[in-house]
Amino acid sequence: MTTASPQISIRRATTADVRRIHAMREELSDTNVLLTLEMVDLFERVPEFMVAVDANDRVVGAGALHVMWQDLAEIRSMIVDPAERGRGIGHDLVDALLAEAKALGVERVFCLTFETDFFSRHGFEAISDVPVDEATFEAMARSHDDGVAEFLDLARVKANTLGNTRMLKRL
Numbered sequence: 400m401t402t403a404s405p406q407i408s409i410r411r412a413t414t415a416d417v418r419r420i421h422a423m424r425e426e427l428s429d430t431n432v433l434l435t436l437e438m439v440d441l442f443e444r445v446p447e448f449m450v451a452v453d454a455n456d457r458v459v460g461a462g463a464l465h466v467m468w469q470d471l472a473e474i475r476s477m478i479v480d481p482a483e484r485g486r487g488i489g490h491d492l493v494d495a496l497l498a499e500a501k502a503l504g505v506e507r508v509f510c511l512t513f514e515t516d517f518f519s520r521h522g523f524e525a526i527s528d529v530p531v532d533e534a535t536f537e538a539m540a541r542s543h544d545d546g547v548a549e550f551l552d553l554a555r556v557k558a559n560t561l562g563n564t565r566m567l568k569r570l
Contacts, residue, residue, distance in 0.1 A: 407451050407452070407459065407483075408452055409449055409450070409451050409495045410449065410450060410452065411448070411449060411450075412445050412449060412461065414445055416458050416461070417442050417445060419457070420441055420448065420450070420458060420461045421438050421441055423461065424436065424441075426481070432513060434546075444463060447465050448461055449461070449462055449464075449499070451479070451492055453483075459480045459482075460478060460479040460480060460492055461476065461492070462475070462478070462492040464496045464499050464500055464508075466503065467509070467539065467542075467544075467546070467550060468531070468535060469504075470505060470506040471505065471506070472503070472505040472507075472508050473508070473510060474493060474496050474508055474509075474510045475510070475546055477489060477514075479492075489517065490517075490521070494521075496508075497521065497568070497570065501570050506570055507567055507568065507569050508568045508570065509565070509566070509567050510567075511546075511549050511564070511565055511566075513564070515566065523566035524566060524567060525566055526565050529552055540553065549563075552565070
């Protein structure tokens, strides 16, 4: 567990956190800011999530790190309770996820976001191309994961990516 803002700490998510993560995501369901995920999808992805919790162990923020390839991962599903925004919780979550990426041996971290200023403060830069070689592209294109498809800029997910910026950080 790492310390975030006063009274907030960052830790790995547990299955007990999933309902709260789902509830926070549901608050944004009409905004197209996050991909819609069913509860079962969140349970399946628990190992990818870090959560920010208050002194009562109530989840007030969450984010996930999804490994996409040997040297590439994506930060996804970033969310902070609206009542807790402005306290640095999102920044602490990103820092924890980047540390996890580094510990896993990942060299590059991708995100697809409307929050370009936020991610720029962590060293992410906007990209317009797909920064993988042709053989890697072909192998990654076999994934059924929408996030991988978004990274590859595949036509089947164009509706999910409208208005978003593709960003990359080298560790």
